Amino acid sequence: MLTLQARPQPIRLALPTAQTPATSPRTSPLRAIFGANRAKLLLTYVLFNVENLLRLSQPFVLGLAINDLLHESSFGLLLFVGQHVTHLLISSLRQMYDTRVYTGIYSDLATKTVVDQRGREVGLSRVAARSSLSREFVEFFENHVPLLIKSAYSVVGALVMLAFYDRVLVPICLGLLLPAVVLNRIYSRRTFELNRQLHDQLEHEVDVIDRGHEPSIRRHYDAVASWRVKLSDCEALNFGTMEVFVLGVMVLALLRTCSSLTTTPGDIFAVFRYVLMLLMGIDGVPKLVQQFSRLRDLTQRMS
Amino acid sequence: MLTLQARPQPIRLALPTAQTPATSPRTSPLRAIFGANRAKLLLTYVLFNVENLLRLSQPFVLGLAINDLLHESSFGLLLFVGQHVTHLLISSLRQMYDTRVYTGIYSDLATKTVVDQRGREVGLSRVAARSSLSREFVEFFENHVPLLIKSAYSVVGALVMLAFYDRVLVPICLGLLLPAVVLNRIYSRRTFELNRQLHDQLEHEVDVIDRGHEPSIRRHYDAVASWRVKLSDCEALNFGTMEVFVLGVMVLALLRTCSSLTTTPGDIFAVFRYVLMLLMGIDGVPKLVQQFSRLRDLTQRMS
Numbered sequence: 001m002l003t004l005q006a007r008p009q010p011i012r013l014a015l016p017t018a019q020t021p022a023t024s025p026r027t028s029p030l031r032a033i034f035g036a037n038r039a040k041l042l043l044t045y046v047l048f049n050v051e052n053l054l055r056l057s058q059p060f061v062l063g064l065a066i067n068d069l070l071h072e073s074s075f076g077l078l079l080f081v082g083q084h085v086t087h088l089l090i091s092s093l094r095q096m097y098d099t100r101v102y103t104g105i106y107s108d109l110a111t112k113t114v115v116d117q118r119g120r121e122v123g124l125s126r127v128a129a130r131s132s133l134s135r136e137f138v139e140f141f142e143n144h145v146p147l148l149i150k151s152a153y154s155v156v157g158a159l160v161m162l163a164f165y166d167r168v169l170v171p172i173c174l175g176l177l178l179p180a181v182v183l184n185r186i187y188s189r190r191t192f193e194l195n196r197q198l199h200d201q202l203e204h205e206v207d208v209i210d211r212g213h214e215p216s217i218r219r220h221y222d223a224v225a226s227w228r229v230k231l232s233d234c235e236a237l238n239f240g241t242m243e244v245f246v247l248g249v250m251v252l253a254l255l256r257t258c259s260s261l262t263t264t265p266g267d268i269f270a271v272f273r274y275v276l277m278l279l280m281g282i283d284g285v286p287k288l289v290q291q292f293s294r295l296r297d298l299t300q301r302m303s
Numbered sequence: 304m305l306t307l308q309a310r311p312q313p314i315r316l317a318l319p320t321a322q323t324p325a326t327s328p329r330t331s332p333l334r335a336i337f338g339a340n341r342a343k344l345l346l347t348y349v350l351f352n353v354e355n356l357l358r359l360s361q362p363f364v365l366g367l368a369i370n371d372l373l374h375e376s377s378f379g380l381l382l383f384v385g386q387h388v389t390h391l392l393i394s395s396l397r398q399m400y401d402t403r404v405y406t407g408i409y410s411d412l413a414t415k416t417v418v419d420q421r422g423r424e425v426g427l428s429r430v431a432a433r434s435s436l437s438r439e440f441v442e443f444f445e446n447h448v449p450l451l452i453k454s455a456y457s458v459v460g461a462l463v464m465l466a467f468y469d470r471v472l473v474p475i476c477l478g479l480l481l482p483a484v485v486l487n488r489i490y491s492r493r494t495f496e497l498n499r500q501l502h503d504q505l506e507h508e509v510d511v512i513d514r515g516h517e518p519s520i521r522r523h524y525d526a527v528a529s530w531r532v533k534l535s536d537c538e539a540l541n542f543g544t545m546e547v548f549v550l551g552v553m554v555l556a557l558l559r560t561c562s563s564l565t566t567t568p569g570d571i572f573a574v575f576r577y578v579l580m581l582l583m584g585i586d587g588v589p590k591l592v593q594q595f596s597r598l599r600d601l602t603q604r605m606s
Contacts, residue, residue: 069561099535102526212421225406232402258372265568
């Protein structure tokens with residue numbers, strides 16, 4: 001909260017390689033953590049995959065429930081209740097197990113980092129900082145990997161389910177991937193450049209404050225504001241352009257789904273939920289790309 | 304990133320009262336910022352309200368498009384295209400305008416804080432920290448207020464729209480508010496206590512690292528882990544219990560909507576989108592309550 005916003009400094013984290021005797025000291029920290037906790041991590045991911053399969057089945061089951069109820073059968077409704085109860089049990093259990101696994105890994109890692117570094121007479125404040133930093137690596141497994149799995153289910157899973165309802169919808173939806181890729185390439189290149197310039201400006205902040213010269217202070221904060229405005233404009237333009245393509249896909253999907261005479265209300269419902277799931281999945285991709293590139297940068301600085 | 308996790312220390316931010324001549328020096332910082340930027344802030348909120356009204360109309364318009372297409376009319380589809388294009392224009396413009404307003408306010412506030420404090424010979428690192436802290440207050444207007452508006456539209460707006468389709472659905476959905484309130488009261492009391500104990504433990508961290516005694520270090524990190532596990536269990540239990548009530552509401556809504564012989568596919572679609580919008584809105588309330596209580600705490604520490 002009280003940290004100054006500035007470009008992150010390169011920091012070296014001496015990860016305790018002793019904790020993972022099977023791996024060489026040159027192994028990346030992520031590999032080392034995975035190697036030492038393979039079984040537990042795989043179990044959390046298995047549970048998370050089951051949870052996502054259940055999430056993916058929800059529109060299908062709801063659609064079935066609607067169709068069955070309209071024909072005075074409650075089979076679909078019972079299936080929906082079963083799906084919902086299983087999902088809530090699995091996801092609650094997964095969350096409880098997850099936290100035990102990840103806090104355990106962090107606790108081990110932090111203890112070993114501290115003991116190891118204090119043994120080598122590294123300064124107190126550095127060791128404290130490094131023990132917090134080791135949390136970043138645990139977060140890769142705890143947050144970033146599950147986010148990737150979830151996005152894959154939203155995009156690929158939704159496409160598979162749409163193919164089940166109507167094969168023609170798949171190429172329509174795939175047509176969205178081309179503008180998404182092109183727009184994101186332009187966007188990420190542009191924001192990288194703008195962020196670089198914003199960070200360059202932010203690095204002057206303490207100097208400018210130190211000098212205490214009013215016009216320079218004003219000029220500094222105005223420059224910071226102008227980079228932020230440029231970044232925001234870039235984001236708004238990217239979002240607006242993508243939404244035009246999204247609109248195109250939704251119109252085509254509506255025309256296609258509602259023109260077929262055999263379509264039932266439940267199917268229309270399910271198809272639209274999958275289209276929206278796919279669109280939300282595609283929306284999340286840029287954030288995911290940024291997080292991974294940030295972590296790659298962090299790993300490089302530490303190896 | 305490198306900050307130690309510890310209980311936030313009370314910090315006094317001398318907000319430049321000179322910038323808002325109309326207000327007395329005892330006025331809260333939020334009131335001062337609002338007073339000095341009334342017109343601009345109100346315009347961003349007006350735009351945000353329009354954006355939310357358009358978002359609220361989407362399920363209705365999509366439902367209409369579906370019903371019309373099934374009757375070989377494309378009136379609803381055109382309305383949907385109009386709704387989507389207006390929404391994307393308004394929201395892009397709002398984002399571009401927003402950033403200009405908030406970066407402008409922050410730039411003014413930070414400049415004045417720095418000039419004022421440097422004039423009074425406050426230390427460099429303090430002034431730097433305070434100029435960053437003034438961002439928290441801008442964020443209240445930039446993020447917290449809009450989140451509150453959005454939640455209100457999701458909960459109240461969805462209920463109003465559901466009443467439009469079928470009045471009986473409103474009491475069914477309102478039935479969800481009672482368990483939501485009760486569960487959140489229990490949950491927030493319990494997490495407040497657990498967080499307090501976690502923070503107490505975290506405050507020992509630097510001392511424990513300093514002493515460098517291996518069993519104490521291990522004991523410290525294990526204690527931190529155990530508080531985190533308790534917090535996570537509490538969250539999982541709260542979520543799981545709430546989901547049981549959510550299931551009840553969804554089953555009742557399905558039974559009600561699909562039993563009526565006059566229901567059209569578009570209406571079923573719209574009703575379910577509103578039910579899901581309401582459920583998501585209710586899900587977001589605890590986070591909102593926590594953010595506001597955090598900010599109230601911050602304001603108290605500074606007044």
